[in-house]
Amino acid sequence: MxxxxxxxxxxxxxxxxxxxxxxxxxxxxxxxxxxxxxxxxxxxxxxxxxxxxxxxxxxxxxxxxxxxxxxxxxxxxxxxxxxxxxxxxxxxxxxxxxxxxxxxxxxxxxxxxxxxxxxxxxxxxxxxxxxxxxxxxxxxxxxxxxxxRAYFALCAVEAIDSIEKFTGENSFGLWQIKMKGLLKQQQIWRPLASKIFTAGSEDGLTDG
Structure with missing residues (x-):
């Protein structure tokens, strides 16, 4: 009823x-x-x-x-x-x-x-x-x-194609990445980053 x-x-x-x-x-x-x-x-x-x-x-x-x-x-x-x-x-x-x-x-x-x-x-x-x-x-x-997926993961996927700045790898094997639309600089573990970045660029993004 x-x-x-x-x-x-x-x-x-x-x-x-x-x-x-x-x-x-x-x-x-x-x-x-x-x-x-x-x-x-x-x-x-x-x-x-x-x-x-x-x-x-x-x-x-x-x-x-x-x-x-x-x-x-x-x-x-x-x-x-x-x-x-x-x-x-x-x-x-x-x-x-x-x-x-x-x-x-x-x-x-x-x-x-x-x-x-x-x-x-x-x-x-x-x-x-x-x-x-x-x-x-x-x-x-x-x-x-x-x-x-979590909202942050969706934002990262969306932003990954428009990376503004790559600042190199730190002592922990993490790549420092500044992604458009995200306020703070993000870190990506090098083995994962190697799968994401498959081509070189002026910012130094390489296949690893």
Missing amino acids: ESKAIEKCKLKGYFLPYLAPSHYIPLFQFAKLFASRGVHVTFVSTPRNSLSFRDSLELLNNLGLHIEIDYVDFPSKEVGLPEDIENLSDATSLEMAGKIYKAAFLLQAPIEAKVRAAKPDFIFADMHCFWATDLAAELGIPRLIYHA
């Missing part, structure tokens, strides 16, 4: 997770946060992956949060997986993990159909649901993105 708070929901958001607990569990936490602010949340999930949070839905809805699951069938037969394998944590081999990756691509079409039919006000999708950007543009709605 839906509460009055649920009935007053105006914004509708569709949350699209990836097939790994480290991705869909944090995204569900975001879903709860949005629902606590009055958003009508629909969380897309396969049946098995929903076991991590499904039992909490009744309690959350009784508290006035509107969260529902829109189920999509996992393409087990199409990719050659047992019916109880639906996420990367269940994989016991690289071959099995590859099949789960393939399944994620096969889920794109049915999920897109669900979103188009629902006509939400926004999409909050995992970083691996790259196609959600075009889908949101097609529907004329915002698309939020969930990254499993």
Whole structure:
């Protein structure tokens, strides 16, 4: 039974997770946060992956949060997986993990159909649901993105292509680097830096 708070929901958001607990569990936490602010949340999930949070839905809805699951069938037969394998944590081999990756691509079409039919006000999708950007543009709605990486790591990746200054290696084997957009000079361990910098430059960036 839906509460009055649920009935007053105006914004509708569709949350699209990836097939790994480290991705869909944090995204569900975001879903709860949005629902606590009055958003009508629909969380897309396969049946098995929903076991991590499904039992909490009744309690959350009784508290006035509107969260529902829109189920999509996992393409087990199409990719050659047992019916109880639906996420990367269940994989016991690289071959099995590859099949789960393939399944994620096969889920794109049915999920897109669900979103188009629902006509939400926004999409909050995992970083691996790259196609959600075009889908949101097609529907004329915002698309939020969930990254499993920390915010600083994302800033560093963005800044690494526009390094302003390289000041050499210190006695600890750390390279001193000044990156645009980051206030403090950063240090990168030399073996890691050797993988990042593959070409020489005027600042002395070399392959190491």
